[in-house]
Amino acid sequence: MIKRTVCEEVLARAMSTGADYAEIFAEHTPSSSVYMVDRHIEDASSSITAGAGIRVMKGTRTVYGSTTDMTRTGLLRLARQVAEALDEGRAEVQIRLGDFRFRPAHPVLRPSSEVPKAEKAEVLKRCYFAAADAQDCIKQVKARIMDIDRNFLIANSEGKYIRDRQVRTRLAVTAVAEDSRGTESGFVGPGRRMGMEMFDSTVIPEEAGREAARIAIARLGASFCPAGKMTVAIENGFGGVIFHEACGHSLEATSVGTGTSQMAGKLGQKIACEKVTAIDDPTEKNAWGSIDVDDEGTLTHKIVLIEKGVLKSYMVDRLGARRMGMALTGSGRRQDYTFEPTSRMTNTYIDNGPDRNEDIISSIDYGLYAAQMGGGSVNPITGAFNFAVEEGYIVRGGRICECVKGASLIGTGSEVLMNIDMVGQNRKNGQGMCGSASGSIPNEVGQPLIRISSITVGGRN
Amino acid sequence: MKKETFEKIYAAVEEEAVKAGASDWELYYSGDGSLSAETFRDELSGFSAGQDGWMILRLKIGRKTGCANSTSATLSEAKKLVALAAENAALCEKEEEVFFAEGGQTYKELPPCTFRMPSAKAVKDAAMEMRRAAYASSDLISDGTSGGAYASLGETFYYSSRGLRLSDRSGSCGAYVYSVLEKDGDKRDAFKVVDGAFKKIDADAAAKEASEKAYARFGATVPPGGNYPIVFEGKQMQQILGTFLPVFFAKEAQQGTSLLAGKEGEKIGAENLTVVDDPFYEGNPMQASFDGEGSPTFTKTVIDRGVLKTLLYNLETAAKAGKTTTGNASRGGSSIGTKVYNFYIVPGAFSREELFKKAEGGIFVTGMKGFHAGANTVSGDFSIESEGFFIKDGKQGEAIKSFTVSGNFFDLLKNIAAIGDTIEDQNPGVSKVRCPDVFLESMPVAGA
Numbered sequence: 001m002i003k004r005t006v007c008e009e010v011l012a013r014a015m016s017t018g019a020d021y022a023e024i025f026a027e028h029t030p031s032s033s034v035y036m037v038d039r040h041i042e043d044a045s046s047s048i049t050a051g052a053g054i055r056v057m058k059g060t061r062t063v064y065g066s067t068t069d070m071t072r073t074g075l076l077r078l079a080r081q082v083a084e085a086l087d088e089g090r091a092e093v094q095i096r097l098g099d100f101r102f103r104p105a106h107p108v109l110r111p112s113s114e115v116p117k118a119e120k121a122e123v124l125k126r127c128y129f130a131a132a133d134a135q136d137c138i139k140q141v142k143a144r145i146m147d148i149d150r151n152f153l154i155a156n157s158e159g160k161y162i163r164d165r166q167v168r169t170r171l172a173v174t175a176v177a178e179d180s181r182g183t184e185s186g187f188v189g190p191g192r193r194m195g196m197e198m199f200d201s202t203v204i205p206e207e208a209g210r211e212a213a214r215i216a217i218a219r220l221g222a223s224f225c226p227a228g229k230m231t232v233a234i235e236n237g238f239g240g241v242i243f244h245e246a247c248g249h250s251l252e253a254t255s256v257g258t259g260t261s262q263m264a265g266k267l268g269q270k271i272a273c274e275k276v277t278a279i280d281d282p283t284e285k286n287a288w289g290s291i292d293v294d295d296e297g298t299l300t301h302k303i304v305l306i307e308k309g310v311l312k313s314y315m316v317d318r319l320g321a322r323r324m325g326m327a328l329t330g331s332g333r334r335q336d337y338t339f340e341p342t343s344r345m346t347n348t349y350i351d352n353g354p355d356r357n358e359d360i361i362s363s364i365d366y367g368l369y370a371a372q373m374g375g376g377s378v379n380p381i382t383g384a385f386n387f388a389v390e391e392g393y394i395v396r397g398g399r400i401c402e403c404v405k406g407a408s409l410i411g412t413g414s415e416v417l418m419n420i421d422m423v424g425q426n427r428k429n430g431q432g433m434c435g436s437a438s439g440s441i442p443n444e445v446g447q448p449l450i451r452i453s454s455i456t457v458g459g460r461n
Numbered sequence: 462m463k464k465e466t467f468e469k470i471y472a473a474v475e476e477e478a479v480k481a482g483a484s485d486w487e488l489y490y491s492g493d494g495s496l497s498a499e500t501f502r503d504e505l506s507g508f509s510a511g512q513d514g515w516m517i518l519r520l521k522i523g524r525k526t527g528c529a530n531s532t533s534a535t536l537s538e539a540k541k542l543v544a545l546a547a548e549n550a551a552l553c554e555k556e557e558e559v560f561f562a563e564g565g566q567t568y569k570e571l572p573p574c575t576f577r578m579p580s581a582k583a584v585k586d587a588a589m590e591m592r593r594a595a596y597a598s599s600d601l602i603s604d605g606t607s608g609g610a611y612a613s614l615g616e617t618f619y620y621s622s623r624g625l626r627l628s629d630r631s632g633s634c635g636a637y638v639y640s641v642l643e644k645d646g647d648k649r650d651a652f653k654v655v656d657g658a659f660k661k662i663d664a665d666a667a668a669k670e671a672s673e674k675a676y677a678r679f680g681a682t683v684p685p686g687g688n689y690p691i692v693f694e695g696k697q698m699q700q701i702l703g704t705f706l707p708v709f710f711a712k713e714a715q716q717g718t719s720l721l722a723g724k725e726g727e728k729i730g731a732e733n734l735t736v737v738d739d740p741f742y743e744g745n746p747m748q749a750s751f752d753g754e755g756s757p758t759f760t761k762t763v764i765d766r767g768v769l770k771t772l773l774y775n776l777e778t779a780a781k782a783g784k785t786t787t788g789n790a791s792r793g794g795s796s797i798g799t800k801v802y803n804f805y806i807v808p809g810a811f812s813r814e815e816l817f818k819k820a821e822g823g824i825f826v827t828g829m830k831g832f833h834a835g836a837n838t839v840s841g842d843f844s845i846e847s848e849g850f851f852i853k854d855g856k857q858g859e860a861i862k863s864f865t866v867s868g869n870f871f872d873l874l875k876n877i878a879a880i881g882d883t884i885e886d887q888n889p890g891v892s893k894v895r896c897p898d899v900f901l902e903s904m905p906v907a908g909a
Contacts, residue, residue, distance in 0.1 A: 034552065037716055043796045044549035048531040051513065060501065065510040068532045085508045085581050117552050140717040176718060176839055185839045227686050227865065227907030258501060260605030260641060338513055377831050381605065381641060381650045384863065386831035386846035408835045410846045410863055458844045458865025458907045
């Protein structure tokens with residue numbers, strides 16, 4: 001992509017005004033998607049994201065620049081720009097880059113970018129028609145198959161010259177059901193860090209389509225959820241968004257290092273019930289959010305964030321490490337070369353706990369069972385979060401009863417963590433895209449069935 | 462990108478497209494140069510400079526069209542794009558004919574772009590000035606407080622086989638403060654963004670506003686649930702309207718995912734509600750004379766005194782409906798979609814104080830978040846975590862937090878009881894929703 005000697009020259013130029021660190025991130029990333037609606041392929045598209053970003057640092061000061069011009073001349077021009085913007089003196093620096101290799105832990109058999117689009121279209125159709133033909137009340141389906149083949153190199157003034165290839169493939173299907181009671185939709189979006197072999201046995205396209213239709217149909221007959229404080233059981237899979245939003249973002253160095261996180265200064269303190277152990281694991285084999293090396297060139301490892309309720313670690317990128325005086329955790333991520341990396345999550349989940357799932361439901365006299373969660377957001381300053389319940393059911397007398405819609409769960413991270421009082425044993429992850437300062441990146445969220453003893457449910461009745 | 466460079470790339474695309482058997486093609490480029498700076502504690506912590514853009518090709522072979530795009534605007538990449546677009550066209554199963562904008566149309570002449578990109582030093586200085594003002598604005602100011610500044614100069618080219626040779630150029634800059642206040646271990650924050658030339662920005666006034674807003678949020682309690690009169694601050698109404706924007710798109714209506722399908726000419730809102738989409742909104746530096754597929758843009762009334770006058774069309778959806786395009790085509794990487802320019806509720810006759818009098822005992826909603834999760838654009842239902850203030854004695858009263866406002870967007874349009882007389886300064890941009898304050902007599906609120 002960029003020759004090592006050119007990288008050495010560019011890094012030296014970037015450090016010529018007193019930087020104590022410089023880094024090049026360059027990528028050539030083809031991606032494609034095929035989209036179906038109205039029972040036909042509406043469009044197919046191809047994108048190429050190609051460009052480079054250069055970052056220089058002096059202490060906790062950073063300057064970042066990006067360009068689509070990856071010629072030697074273009075890169076040297078950008079290096080001069082960022083160096084001039086930093087302006088911390090003058091320095092003659094010589095950079096010698098050495099190869100930095102690692103064993104890829106996420107094998108890809110058939111990279112989607114190398115597979116004819118017609119084959120992807122066949123997979124998409126299997127998913128689409130399973131949703132569209134599920135029941136007569138399914139009036140519309142929109143489905144997309146997407147893949148990305150991220151090829152990047154990172155060269156830095158510590159002498160590292162590292163390359164990686166991250167292949168990801170995802171299906172996304174929305175089914176719309178309509179009858180005399182109204183119109184509702186259901187969404188399913190399974191993805192993996194895999195190629196087209198993902199559809200051999202890991203993700204069955206028909207199952208994804210049927211599940212989207214099932215959610216839409218289930219919501220059709222639902223009345224609006226009652227509002228107020230109640231006990232809530234949240235199912236596994238995408239239910240893990242509660243931890244991602246309520247706690248995960250507050251453990252990122254981006255907010256901890258600036259002192260704005262509610263979790264700042266709490267290492268070693270009990271912040272959750274002892275049944276709660278939470279992990280960020282970029283090493284989960286072929287998982288959607290998995291990475292061998294982060295976007296700053298640091299090798300990744302499993303991070304135990306909370307162990308038996310005690311805060312054990314933050315997620316730390318290079319800038320965060322400087323601000324906080326802590327070691328890198330391989331958590332520096334970015335959407336693409338136009339973004340400066342920040343600390344981000346990968347596959348983040350609450351681990352299995354001691355409680356039997358049936359005991360969790362039967363323990364609730366009156367409350368809500370959130371079978372499917374939607375997305376959410378959080379303010380890391382206050383820890384205030386909210387997220388939507390895609391598919392919810394009232395629980396009465398320890399039994400799951402009627403379906404309700406329009407519910408959202410709101411609270412603060414510190415409060416809800418202490419209120420998780422039962423943790424089940426069926427941990428499963430769900431896939432999504434997380435948006436933050438360094439763009440939109442693939443993440444998994446996960447948990448087993450959990451019980452929150454008391455949380456505010458926003459509803460309409 | 463220089464015009465001559467774009468024209469060379471277009472010529473290469475043209476040559477390859479003819480070889481590939483294309484009957485129509487268009488090349489769209491949108492790029493910008495950008496600078497931004499931000500502070501942390503007492504220093505300039507970050508500075509970014511970008512020179513980025515997207516080149517998007519669409520071509521038609523037989524009755525089928527295909528798209529491909531790249532950030533790399535080079536001659537060799539342009540040739541690759543033709544091959545990729547041809548592959549995508551072969552896969553397309555769409556029955557409808559795809560249209561390309563005709564040449565020979567009339568476009569509004571925009572005033573020449575006079576924006577000059579500020580220097581890196583000017584951007585850095587502006588960020589530090591905002592920081593200074595933020596730290597001086599309150600005794601309670603704490604870590605996380607920052608200042609920032611930004612500038613961008615963008616350009617767009619659209620050339621096509623129908624003879625269109627269009628270009629637009631626009632730029633803007635501005636600065637912001639982010640105030641974080643700490644009191645008794647509790648933190649509250651607020652943003653204030655001010656657009657315009659750095660020299661004209663009153664940093665102290667912006668910082669004061671942000672810090673006062675943050676301070677007002679201390680001591681907030683959770684209100685009891687129930688039905689309340691509601692005044693949505695303009696910025697919150699902007700979020701609501703922005704979230705449900707797709708229901709005004711003809712594409713969504715034709716695909717059965719907008720409940721406004723078939724409602725053109727019908728009353729869908731209150732008598733006092735008029736909504737306009739204006740590509741030439743006064744004072745907005747980011748104006749556009751052509752849309753994402755080269756059609757001329759124009760100002761249109763979407764809702765006139767409660768009556769839906771038109772949905773928003775591009776060439777394809779207009780042809781399907783037997784109408785003409787409203788010049789609202791967007792250009793994404795993969796396909797033509799729909800966008801708005803300055804989509805706004807026309808201000809009414811009431812000051813905020815007058816709205817508060819109408820909403821006595823109600824809630825002034827000044828913060829809402831989680832729309833991506835708590836709103837269903839198909840059904841119109843929403844349930845959104847909010848914060849704000851009680852309205853007491855016709856004034857803003859005690860702060861409240863952690864409540865949800867629930868409702869249905871289509872009911873909300875019908876139930877707007879009064880509209881504020883001012884659209885507060887809201888950031889300019891190519892595609893923006895703008896709203897004044899809006900009053901509704903009763904909405905369900907879930908709280909304590």
